[in-house]
Amino acid sequence: MNITKxxxxxxxxxxxxxxxxxxINETHRPIIIxxxxxxxxxxxxxxxxxxxxxxxxxxxxxxQGEEDIKKEKAKSQDKVFATQGxxxxxxxxxxxxx
Numbered sequence: 001m002n003i004t005k006x007x008x009x010x011x012x013x014x015x016x017x018x019x020x021x022x023x024i025n026e027t028h029r030p031i032i033i034x035x036x037x038x039x040x041x042x043x044x045x046x047x048x049x050x051x052x053x054x055x056x057x058x059x060x061x062x063x064q065g066e067e068d069i070k071k072e073k074a075k076s077q078d079k080v081f082a083t084q085g086x087x088x089x090x091x092x093x094x095x096x097x098x
Contacts, residue, residue: 006029006030006031006032007031007032007034007039008020008031008032008033008034009033009034009035010033010034010035010040013033013043020043024043024044024045025045028045028047028048030042030043030044030045030048031043031044
């Protein structure tokens with residue numbers, strides 16, 4: 001990836017918006033928009049944006065689960081399965097209480 005190809009000025013954006021939209025949708029790489037030489041915005045295709053949001057959501061859930069385990073707010077999978085009349089695999093994994 002050549003990041004210098006992914007940095008464009010706001011002036012360039014104004015005159016070549018269609019070209020930039022084509023580029024981000026074909027390459028799935030974001031474009032950094034600068035104003036007066038400073039980065040001011042990032043332009044990204046919708047699918048990459050959605051994927052990023054989903055990944056962030058999963059990371060938040062994992063982080064919450066880790067915190068619940070540290071605070072002893074989690075149950076072992078054996079206990080969870082026992083409350084449902086099933087048996088667990090005994091792996092010792094924990095499921096966060098939600």
